[in-house]
Amino acid sequence: MRRADRLFQIIQILRRHRQPVTAATIAAELETSQRSVYRDIATLMAQRVPIRGEAGVGYVLEDGHDMPPLMLTADEIEAAVLGAKLVAGRGDAGLARAALDLIAKIAGVVPEHLRPIALDPASIAPPGRALPADRIDVGLVRAAIHNARKLRLDYRDEVGRETVRTVWPIAIGYLESVRLLIAWCELRNDFRHFRTDRIASLTVLDTRFTARPAALRARWRRTLDATHPTSP
Incomplete structure (x- = not known):
């Protein structure tokens, strides 16, 4: 080198x-x-x-160091495009559109000899099965997470029972068969997972929760590790 x-x-x-x-x-x-x-x-x-x-x-x-934009290697371009294709197939509507826009932007600005890697990469994202349609705008949920805003959910469980929850949203989980809102539930005083296709409606509240979303995500991960320890 x-x-x-x-x-x-x-x-x-x-x-x-x-x-x-x-x-x-x-x-x-x-x-x-x-x-x-x-x-x-x-x-x-x-x-x-x-x-x-x-x-x-x-x-x-430290902060403040600028580098020329999009000085990407061939492997970095392929990684970005592969990741974007996975998001396009599994993400909510807003992220799926953003992923396709990202691929187009990368192809439009990289040097000519690297453009085929963006448009026709060697790595192929596996096709995913169709997910249940969201009944809410997941983009609002992601914005609430970034701004640490509480949500009020009208939620229906697998048998159709409806409950109203006030939650602290911390992440959206993009799984193989469903999308999940991961949140701290004030009713249960614990972390809960809500399928986005079962949220009948939501309201973004003016109230902010005091804990940082990143800190809550770290707590949630520790809870998962304690519940499902890795086998030796």
């Missing part, structure tokens, strides 16, 4: 991680020595790339 490419890849590795990344981790991914990584980090810092950290502790790329 040319040194210029290695410098670029170091920035990409740091950009990918939120926590400090050690020189050993960087060296292992780039298949080079830690000494080379130390020299490369020093070069980047001398070029005013905002890297914070030190040898033995780890390095973080």
Whole structure:
């Protein structure tokens, strides 16, 4: 790997991680020595790339570093297109449209020699079976999650019994056969999963919940791990 490419890849590795990344981790991914990584980090810092950290502790790329847009490798383009095709097949209507728009935008701006990878990739997303139609605008739910807004749901269970719930939405789960709203339910005082095709109606409330959605998602994942531990 040319040194210029290695410098670029170091920035990409740091950009990918939120926590400090050690020189050993960087060296292992780039298949080079830690000494080379130390020299490369020093070069980047001398070029005013905002890297914070030190040898033995780890390095973080601080906010404010701009890179030329869409400097994508062939593998990155294929990964983005494959992911977008999966979303187009499994996501709600809004995300499906956005995924197709993303593919078109990538194909429109990448260099000519990379365009076939976006338009006719070697990787194929498996077709999914049709999901039950949502009775609500899932885009409103995603916006409520981002803004930490409570929702009031009119929900019907598998036998048609209707309940009204006030929930703290934290995620939308896109499963093989259904889409789920994952939320903290004030009625049950616990996490609950609501099928989006069984939500008869919803209202986005003015009230915000105080916990951060990311923190609630972490709690939810720990709850799942405790309920369904991984086999050794």
